[in-house]
Amino acid sequence: MAKLVSLAEGVADLVRDGDVVALEGFTHLIPFAAGHEIIRQGRRDLTLVRMTPDVIYDQLIGAGCARRLVFSWGGNPGVGSLHRFRDAVQNAWPGPLELEEHSHAGMANRYVAGASGLPFAVLRGYTGTDLPRHTANIRTITCPFTGEELTAVPALRPDVTVVHAQRADRAGNVQMWGITGVQKEAVLAARRSLVTVEEVVDELSPVPGQVVLPGWAVTAVAEAPGGAHPSYAQGYSVRDNDFYVGWDAISRDRDRFLDWVRQQVLKAEAMA
Amino acid sequence: MSGAYTADEMMTVAAARQLRDGAACFVGIGLPSTAANLARATHAPNLVLVYESGCLGAKPDRLPLSIGDGILADTADAVVSVPEVFNYWLQPGRIDVGFLGAAQLDRYGNINTTVIGGEYDDPTVRLPGAGGAPEIAASCGEVVVIVRQNLRTFTERVDFVTSVGYGSGPGDRQRLGLRGGGPRMVITDLGVLEPAPDTCELTLTRLHPGVTVAQARAATGWALAVADQLVTNEPPTADELAVLRALEATKGTR
Numbered sequence: 001m002a003k004l005v006s007l008a009e010g011v012a013d014l015v016r017d018g019d020v021v022a023l024e025g026f027t028h029l030i031p032f033a034a035g036h037e038i039i040r041q042g043r044r045d046l047t048l049v050r051m052t053p054d055v056i057y058d059q060l061i062g063a064g065c066a067r068r069l070v071f072s073w074g075g076n077p078g079v080g081s082l083h084r085f086r087d088a089v090q091n092a093w094p095g096p097l098e099l100e101e102h103s104h105a106g107m108a109n110r111y112v113a114g115a116s117g118l119p120f121a122v123l124r125g126y127t128g129t130d131l132p133r134h135t136a137n138i139r140t141i142t143c144p145f146t147g148e149e150l151t152a153v154p155a156l157r158p159d160v161t162v163v164h165a166q167r168a169d170r171a172g173n174v175q176m177w178g179i180t181g182v183q184k185e186a187v188l189a190a191r192r193s194l195v196t197v198e199e200v201v202d203e204l205s206p207v208p209g210q211v212v213l214p215g216w217a218v219t220a221v222a223e224a225p226g227g228a229h230p231s232y233a234q235g236y237s238v239r240d241n242d243f244y245v246g247w248d249a250i251s252r253d254r255d256r257f258l259d260w261v262r263q264q265v266l267k268a269e270a271m272a
Numbered sequence: 273m274s275g276a277y278t279a280d281e282m283m284t285v286a287a288a289r290q291l292r293d294g295a296a297c298f299v300g301i302g303l304p305s306t307a308a309n310l311a312r313a314t315h316a317p318n319l320v321l322v323y324e325s326g327c328l329g330a331k332p333d334r335l336p337l338s339i340g341d342g343i344l345a346d347t348a349d350a351v352v353s354v355p356e357v358f359n360y361w362l363q364p365g366r367i368d369v370g371f372l373g374a375a376q377l378d379r380y381g382n383i384n385t386t387v388i389g390g391e392y393d394d395p396t397v398r399l400p401g402a403g404g405a406p407e408i409a410a411s412c413g414e415v416v417v418i419v420r421q422n423l424r425t426f427t428e429r430v431d432f433v434t435s436v437g438y439g440s441g442p443g444d445r446q447r448l449g450l451r452g453g454g455p456r457m458v459i460t461d462l463g464v465l466e467p468a469p470d471t472c473e474l475t476l477t478r479l480h481p482g483v484t485v486a487q488a489r490a491a492t493g494w495a496l497a498v499a500d501q502l503v504t505n506e507p508p509t510a511d512e513l514a515v516l517r518a519l520e521a522t523k524g525t526r
Contacts, residue, residue, distance in 0.1 A: 181325065
């Protein structure tokens with residue numbers, strides 16, 4: 001049964017320096033509050049795993065939490081570049097950032113393999129691109145039945161996966177709906193998991209299209225209302241597109257970014 | 273014709289016209305999403321919009337800013353997981369058209385959205401990367417690219433092959449085992465390029481009104497082939513422009 005904890009306790013207990021950490025949520029349900037708590041607690045040398053690094057990893061990278069990034073698309077959706085990510089890659093600021101780069105199909109299948117207890121996943125992907133020349137984790141495998149050459153990528157097994165969901169009950173059963181991305185696979189692939197939720201309720205009423213993560217498959221649940229902002233939680237909030245557009249100017253400049261982190265992250269108390 | 277329009281509007285309208293009603297279209301964010309939504313709001317009401325966030329058959333009445341805005345999930349026929357959208361829907365070839373943008377594009381329609389200049393490990397410009405594009409380019413029935421035409425983008429060789437067009441020429445897609453048909457059309461702010469049937473080389477086949485061959489050549493980083501029968505595109509109709517502008521005004525709104 002998942003433990004109900006505060007966000008600060010959850011991050012302190014489950015996210016450690018040097019960990020392989022996946023914060024997932026595909027545009028929707030991105031666990032920003034947990035990301036900010038990781039920055040506040042000063043985690044270092046993390047390997048950050050995420051299909052779409054998005055603004056959340058821009059913040060963690062700029063705040064100096066990351067040593068390595070495993071990803072498939074590092075942009076600000078609909079706006080442009082992630083400037084802290086770019087600055088880290090192009091200028092090693094605030095430190096060098098190693099990259100392991102994939103496609104979405106590859107990353108999704110790596111989580112599926114991790115969740116399935118398999119060492120690798122098979123897909124039709126990457127063929128003819130320059131990605132396999134730079135990412136050692138993209139190999140080929142011959143189908144034992146047809147002889148066809150296919151692509152193999154290793155399972156992802158994060159030390160800890162953090163996701164945000166709409167609701168949990170007091171036994172730690174987690175319910176999410178809307179665009180649920182790769183969160184189920186990312187949680188089941190990980191050794192430990194922390195789920196932040198909009199609210200903890202007595203009973204989970206069914207919702208069409210829901211994904212339920214049973215409490216016994218989750219390590220800890222923390223209530224963090226609004227914890228996906230500027231992403232959103234369907235049924236609770238809408239995507240703050242103005243924030244994403246405004247992030248471009250904040251993140252372009254190192255001093256302005258650092259000031260933003262001081263004002264908006266470090267000075268803010270952890271929720272709950 | 274209905275007064276002034278911009279080159280970007282002409283490009284978006286020309287791209288929208290290429291989408292056939294009823295087709296299933298895998299839509300990238302930005303220009304492809306704008307054009308696909310314009311098509312659905314004009315001549316192709318039954319266009320099936322597939323977004324990599326897992327929204328199948330999204331019917332937004334306003335332009336999303338991201339591929340995962342709530343309006344896409346709210347209006348979709350089905351919302352599936354990300355592994356499912358790639359494994360069950362894209363990979364087996366169920367999607368007719370992949371609609372992509374590009375930061376760099378070469379004469380064989382290969383696309384770069386990864387790095388420009390320098391070395392991979394130490395690039396001049398670090399771009400967002402692959403996202404869904406490599407497998408969209410590989411597996412959709414055909415690919416339509418929408419991209420502004422200039423010397424920075426239209427290069428002899430892309431600095432990094434993120435998504436394969438025709439590789440280095442005829443037969444490459446088959447040799448690589450790519451099951452989709454590859455780029456059928458590249459639509460720019462100057463005109464339209466299509467692969468020559470025998471060489472797979474992107475060839476200028478259409479110009480937008482008022483654009484010259486010399487302008488297209490000057491914006492292309494290779495010796496641009498020009499079709500014998502060069503067609504001039506119809507300018508945007510009043511209706512196309514009105515719908516496009518109304519859509520643009522809603523971009524990213526709630």
